[in-house]
Amino acid sequence: MPEPFDLDQLPTFRVQRQPQALFHSYEKAGLIIANQPVPWNAEAVLVEATVRLTTPAMRNRADFSLRLGDRPPLVAEEVRRLEPVEDGDPHRHVVRFRLPPPGSVARVEVLWRDHPLGQLELPYQNQESFLDGLRLVMPTVSVRIGDRLVACRTYVSSQCKGLVAAGVLTSPVNLAPLLDLDVHLELIPQSGGTGRTFLARLSTSQVTGKQALITVAPARPPGGTGEWLVSWSVGGRPLASQRIKAITQRQFVRSLRLMDARFVLQSSDGRFSTTRTLPSAEQGHRVGPCFLICSREAGMAALCQPRVQALITGTGTPPVLLDQEVFISDGPTVIAPGTLDANDLAQVQLFQLSIKDRVLGELGVKPAPTAAFTSEGGFKPPPDYAWTAAAEAEMNERLARLLQDHFH
Known part of the structure; x- marks a missing residue:
């Protein structure tokens, strides 16, 4: 004292x-x-x-x-x-x-x-000095998709059930002067047209500090597809802005790509590992496919339902190993339906990943065929073979060994 x-x-x-x-x-x-x-x-x-x-x-x-x-x-x-x-x-x-x-x-x-x-x-x-020191950091737009609230920059319009914009107001002094200033959030369509403005308010307990989380949840999200500018301002002075984009389900599916495909190996003691090439059956591993997919759209957030099937020689409809809804972003999402024992794996020709009618990737189980050279210097064409990422990895590995043996 x-x-x-x-x-x-x-x-x-x-x-x-x-x-x-x-x-x-x-x-x-x-x-x-x-x-x-x-x-x-x-x-x-x-x-x-x-x-x-x-x-x-x-x-x-x-x-x-x-x-x-x-x-x-x-x-x-x-x-x-x-x-x-x-x-x-x-x-x-x-x-x-x-x-x-x-x-x-x-x-x-x-x-x-x-x-x-x-x-x-x-x-x-004075007011000008106060506004000069005011900042909005970490401005974020989140979209409600199913039971998730996900921060994103791109979303599927038909999946969006709500939108929440938030940020953290910071100031070198207490925020009490904001009680007389209006904080606004504006959604401005980039294709033209009238934007929508929302008033954001702070609670009494928030303005007694030097930083506060401010949130706006419009009663209805922007309708249709297109780009919007999400802009924050206080007292008529801009604080921060960011862009969000809504696309169709078809555009979203077209944006998906296969990043990698590998085999998941489960040993007899329950341990898991991944490999690009299939081990020999004598090792006794259970084997399954593992696909990594993502969207090309920046900041994507959406749900899709990938299907993984095992194509078996001599059968009609391939059995489905996975057909369930998963969340997709612009980072890798793992699709791994599980593993098969050696007897079941022996019947599989390849694993196929598809979304709707689009095949995203395949993972071949059978070893790549070997070309046989003829006495005239040509070679006999091998049987039809599905070229996959695993086959590409195996070819690169063999070429690397060949070059290593040649130069050493």
Whole structure:
């Protein structure tokens, strides 16, 4: 606790040795914000002095006054004992003054019966300075897809059930001045037309701090497809903006691509690993396909239903290993339906991944055929073979070994 002014030491006592005994705060919408610059829209300024009053005669509030420039002296609003009592000293009191906001940087002086107790500078902040320091960081747009709320930049219009825009407001000072300023979110179609504007509000507890999460959830998301600019502003000044895009289900499916295809190996003790080439059947692994897919659209968020089938020689309809809804983004999504034992795997020619009627990739199980050279220097064409990512990896591996043997 700061040392109070001890009136028993007057008139020789001076505040220079105890400047921490004077404090200021301001009022805004019923809030009291302490030790912050007084904003242009403050409703009142409070100045408090901590003093030590040992006798009742010293506690007359009319004996305390505050001077501000050439204005008439202002009598103290109240004198009260400081609670709880600290250091066993029951004589600590607080003298409070209430004055109109000065509208600029000002210096006040507190007196007792014309004896100066000390001076205090009241810092000031205008609207322009406050807005200059205000920032909106981490602006994010999230879309409700099914039971998920996913941050994204691109989504499928038919899957969007709601939209939420959020960001974190930060300021070097408390956010209380925002109580008189409107924070707006605007959705502006990039194809032309009228945008939609939404008002964002902060709670009382939020404006007492220097940062706050602000959220806007429009009652209905933008309809149709296209691009929108999501723009934040306060007091007519732009804070941050980002673009979002809505596409059709067909566009989304066309944007999907296969990143990689591998085999999942499950050993007899239950451990899993992945490989690009199929091991020999003698090793006793259970084997299954693993596809990694993603969307080419930046910041994509959507649901799709991939199907993984095992193409078996001599059968009609290939058995389906996986046919379920998964979430897709612009990062890799793993599609792994499980593993097969050696007997079932022996019947499989390849694993195929498709979405709707589009085949995204295949993973061949049978080894690549070997070309046989003829006596005339030609070669006999191998039987039909489905060229897959695994076959590509096997060919690259063999070429690497061939080059290594040749140069070494």
